[in-house]
Amino acid sequence: QQQVKQSPQSLIVQKGGISIINCAYENTAFDYFPWYQQFPGKGPALLIAIRPDVSEKKEGRFTISFNKSAKQFSLHIMDSQPGDSATYFCAASISSGGFKTIFGAGTRLFVKA
């Protein structure tokens, strides 16, 4: 019940295309859903996050779509660029009570020029 399942494991997208990464969770107590971006040789860094009181959050070319009833959320990268090539991790946590953040397995995105 503590798992966050992420798919696909890897993704190749043409420059200018839309990259879509999906995550699903079981624990309905989760109330914070961040996405992290990791470039080679670096630690992951927060990209964008959403709370379940909204169904969508957009920041530039990055959008999180959240479906509370289905317990799913996804990251959409519009107009994907080669510089977006990285590993993306979804995560879930509970913002009170000291609950640890649970990470998905990661998606390696490669954007072809």
Next chain:
Amino acid sequence: GAGVSQSPSNKVTEKGKDVELRCDPISGHTALYWYRQSLGQGLEFLIYFQGNSAPDKSGLPSDRFSAERTGGSVSTLTIQRTQQEDSAVYLCASSPQYEVNTEAFFGQGTRLTVV
């Protein structure tokens, strides 16, 4: 410092030797995590410290692995009798867990190579 600091950045050790990896979290962050990341793989949770609570050690792969967090700040991950399969990048992250924003801030990692 402004971010999470890990040392050393790279460590090469001989099989069977013990190693210590250090993490300096962001000042005031109550939560601290250790993760292991093998080449091209995801984040493998190792251990989680939260304030003065007992740590969550459920991710430690064997009794050769241990971690401490002294004074609620600096943490040390110790691997005894290292094996080649321990080779990976070890990432530390800290978080202001009791605040609304529970973003985890990661260090650059320690790349451990066991030869």
